[in-house]
Amino acid sequence: MDKMMFLLSEGVKNLWRHKLTAFTAIFSTFLTLSVAGSLMIVGQNTNKVIEYLRGKYKIEVFFNENVPDKQIATVVEEFNKINGVRSTTLISRSDAGKIFKSQFGENILDIVGYNPLPVSCVVNVVTFQNDKMNVMPIVERIKSFPEVDEVLYQGRLIYRIETYYQKFVQVMTALLILVLVITVLIISNTVRLTIFAKHELIQALQLIGATRSFVKAPFVIEGVLHGLIGATLAAILLIAGVEVGSDLLYSVSKFKIQYSPFVLFGILSSLSIVISFLGSSRAISRFLK
């Protein structure tokens, strides 16, 4: 127990003894984890944006004039079974008339004497999907029904949005991996600098009979502390930034940034523990070889 306490206190004291390297390591970890955290928040909120946009994707289906309402209702039921369809809304002739009046301010019956508007249906697609959404198979399937006269959809726009979204996700993932690798290397190299500065201590410990794990422990604890402090500072910066940014964004676009401060802190601190443990273990193990 006393030995554990000693190793722990050595790790903490080392932070003070190696002030400059500690500052460098903490600052580097803070910077890289701030970038990583920002990427995570942006990634999470981009998902919300794409889900919002997908909610706006609309496929409008117009039916042939001579098809009875009952048959149209059966066809719409079939539409609901198509893979990728979230919901359908049947628009009867009278509904179409009401929509016409709300949009143009005049009654269609007063203009042409009868209601020429066809029965139609709005098909909404699913909003949550990790990979690129392609509405073409849905459109093709709808077109295959003989009762369908015409299908209108925003094909080119949907294709562009989905393509850009996929590219964005790929770039974000690559950036996140790059940032994490850089963090491991920074921590590893900073601990190596500390080790070179403390080679006398390591030599003395080895001469008085310290085992490898006893020599390693304070450096690993010190590395993990660098990571945790860096992660805490990064979390504070990001939470403050998101709170301010979210209010500003909401006042402009009514879009609220989605995130949980606890989850963000949890992810950043866990990430920092793992990467700083890997970085410092790697550095001291290489030195002790």
Next chain:
Amino acid sequence: MIRLDNASYTYAKGSGVSNVNITFGDDEFAFIIGPTGSGKTTLLRMIYMDLMPQVGKVVVDKYDSSKIKPRKIPYLRRKIGMVFQNYHLLEDRNLFDNIALSLHVIGFSKNEIIDRVTESLEEVGLGGKEDRYPEELSGGEQQRACVARALVKEPDIILADEPTGNLDPVTSFELIKLFEEVNREGTAVIMASHDYNLIKGRGHRIVEIQDGTVRQS
């Protein structure tokens, strides 16, 4: 008991020791004498297994260099107290912490560490200087602190490599007297030195080493 059987070690640059056959008893006091570069340090480093003989072997107690696993070497070193010419005290911690380090490594409790370190500092005449940092001590005091660090774990063997190299003659004689006291209490002492005048006439065994070859007296 320490035994070197036909032990040889040659550095890349060429120097080292060759075919060393020598035994030291459990409570022996022995000097290893020879000029700078003759192989004294190499001999001591082989005993605490910092260097492994390329030919032959070194046996210290139950630890045999030809069979020992690297992870067992720390346990051998816990039985050996080492004193160096350049002290090897850690500048960033005070005397108490420097000496206590040996006991933390072994796993002593906090109270035992306080008792032993205090006792050990009293023994070498540094009582009351626990809070001093190495730079606040004279050369002689620093060397006595090294002896305290070696003694605090009550080792079976003290290996001293040119411990008087940076000390004036009076302080050097005091240090040797201190080693003799330690030896009287049953600890084997092996001390390397290049200064024959310092060790002659003290009644201890002298092992002479020249160009890596041992000649016993």
